[in-house]
Amino acid sequence: AQSVTQLDSQVPVFEEAPVELRCNYSSSVSVYLFWYVQYPNQGLQLLLKYLSGSTLVKGINGFEAEFNKSQTSFHLRKPSVHISDTAEYFCAVTQGNSGYSTLTFGKGTMLLVSP
């Protein structure tokens, strides 16, 4: 079984400051990892994904994440946040190299950007 832990339920940050949203996972098999963003009353939008290869993954809106297998982490970072980045961020894991896989999500981290 897989699980995802997002260590912070809320992260307040000032505009133009850097931010890191933490994600740890557990799995007995190889995994694919994803970050999704959800704006109020909307569905989830894919930010970035790790399948294999380079452990540093770049996504949309200036976000990036680094896969660390030894620490079973996939933390999301942005060097300078904007007010419009205020949203809920979900880390998700799925089993790698399978016919299909359902996503297992963390509970989410609310990023609150203030001026």
Add this chain to the structure above:
Amino acid sequence: DTGVSQNPRHKITKRGQNVTFRCDPISEHNRLYWYRQTLGQGPEFLTYFQNEAQLEKSRLLSDRFSAERPKGSFSTLEIQRTEQGDSAMYLCASSSRGGQGSDTQYFGPGTRLTVL
């Protein structure tokens, strides 16, 4: 590519009524997933279709929940005899098999159900 669409966006119903939600996936995607998201939680998986076949339904929450994808295109999720605990956002996602066996899911805007 018009994205995944879901209808209605909001549904308010009284306890005991039946409700049905529709999901239209991205046109070339043969895989379709339903998830439920309650307040303060991440989405949880409910069921999965590949084309018209429902390959995983053990995670449907009770026998009051059912889903169909009759022609392998759109899908419906029905909840019979709704209960207040069914109030949640119901999300649909679609995907197609990608490189390395990957399966990137793209989500619709969701249907928010409120049971009074």
